[in-house]
Amino acid sequence: MIEFIHVDKTYANGTAALRDINLRIEQGEFVAVIGLSGAGKSTLIRCINRMHEITGGTLMVDDVDVAKLKGREIRRFRRRIGMIFQSFNLVTRTTVLKNVLVSFVPELPYWRKWTGIYTREQKIKALEALDKVGILDKSFVRVDQLSGGQQQRVALARTLAQSPDIILADEPIASLDPVTARVVMDDFKNINKAMSISVIMNIHHVDMALEYADRIIGISQGEVVFDGEASKVTPEILQHIYGGQWEGEKHD
Template identity: 80%
Template sequence: MIEFIGVEKTYANGTIALQNINLTIDQGEFVAVIGLSGAGKSTLIRCINRMHDITGGQLNVDEVDVAKLKGKQIRRFRRRIGMIFQSFNLVTRTTVMKNVLVSFVPDLPLWRRWTGIFTKAHKIKALEALDKVGILDKAFIRVDQLSGGQQQRVALARTLAQNPDIILADEPIASLDPVTSRMVMDDFKKINKEMNISVIMNIHHVEIALEYADRIIGIRKGEVVFDGPTNKVTKDILGEIYGGNFDEIQSSFEENSAHV
């Protein structure tokens, strides 16, 4: 369970990113966080794994007060939480397999880190993770020979290999075409349902959020203005989240996407 209790986040320059956030996210939920750029979506999910520190309130993950963790405690805590980025964060000049094996490095003895020698068990886990996202046949191909969608699947496999309870995804399909986006979203949905892994995703594509997520959290100017099941989202609610006529905003999104 993830619990935000009156969470605030103010940056050093005085910018208020989050204010009075009160949310409870249960294990196994698929949650899409939507809103305009700069609304606080990325900040919200990055507070969960302490990429950003909160400046007020309390944030608990399975009754652990995240703000109180220090040093090795933070590193151990982050092992339970996978993070997927828009930019994939892969080493493109090496193989898919080696990119997935990186997920085991924090747990290796020093000599294995220096030599880059992984155990048979680690290699089997890496191959199993690649199989779960449908790219086992790409294991020994260099990452720079893959499409964008395949690279995002490598990033997802790397996260799965660490056996997380939670996956945070920060605009994971922003740089992908519509067909590839749905393939990647299918992977997220499958993993969520079959493995009971919580997925909390910051996403600009509203229609895809409504298609795949079970729950929508709408953020506007750092505040939650909607929190409820996907089937309760109306155009009026979207207008409230996005601060205007949603049809006009959606047209702008589609026009911008066409230029990507």
């Protein structure tokens, strides 16, 4: 369970990115965060795993006060939270399997880190993660030989291998074509339902958000201006979230 209690985030230059955020996200929810660029969507997501520090209020994850964690506690806490980026963050000159195995590096003894030798159990877990996203057959292919969609699925498999309770996704389909984006969104949905992993996704593709997410959080100028079921979102609500600039999404 994730709970924002009067959370504020102000950057060093004085920019107020989040203002008095109050949210409660239960385990197993699929939540899409939408709004204009610069509205505070990425900041909201990145506060959950302490990539950004909050400057006011309280942020709780399963009764843990995130802001009070220090050093090793933060690293241990982050093991429970997978993070998916738009840019994939993969090592493209090595194999798919090796990229997934990277998720185990924080828990390896030093000699295994130096030698790059993983346990049999870790290798099996990595292969199982690749199987869950449908690219087991690419295990020994170099990442730079894969399409963008396949690379994003490698990133998702790497996250799954660490057995997270929560997956945070920051614009995971922004650089993908519509067909590939749908395949990746199917993966997120299947993982969310089959494994009861919470998914909180910052996304610009509103039609995808409404189709795949159970819940929509609309952010405008750092404030939550809508929080409700995806099925309840109307064009009028979208106009409100997007400050009157919503014109609908255009498709070829």
